[in-house]
Amino acid sequence: MSNRRPGLPGVGGRPSNALKKMIQVKARADISLNGGGMWNPIASAPFGRNLELAVIDEDGLHALVFPCRKVQEGWRDAVTGVRVDIRPTHWRDWEAENRQAGSLPAPA
Template sequence: MHSFFTEWEPTSIAPSDRDLEICVLDYDGIVHTFPLACHKDGPNWVDARGNRHVDIQPTHWRNWGEFRWSMR
């Protein structure tokens, strides 16, 4: 069995030139994926569809669409 985070990269190295799937940890340490594609805009995260600021602090990312089946 492998760790969930082996499929993900830390947000500290997230690119800003593509749509990303992001995840967050809740207060209990449970991982949740954000349901919309996002991209990094400087230190902020933006909803890729509407270019609206997303007020979250993700911990990890991966390319949008990559391994989408793994969380279902």
């Protein structure tokens, strides 16, 4: 009999590192970071607005330093119009001071 819990990928029922990071980002969605507005789940991102996006990469959690717009085929840089190949996890409205936001703090 296995001690794995259903729905938790990983070893012996423990969540994988990737899943832990996703859970941490989701938990951070309802707090304000770097003096900006509240983070929202990416599924609720609107079309036609300049947005600040949060992503996870091999170095951890980051807020992009340029505004993006949601389009039918994915995401575009709001300034240049160039397609951006990213898989963001959260969004909030872009504010000029967010340009210096950089990396999100590590989870506590």
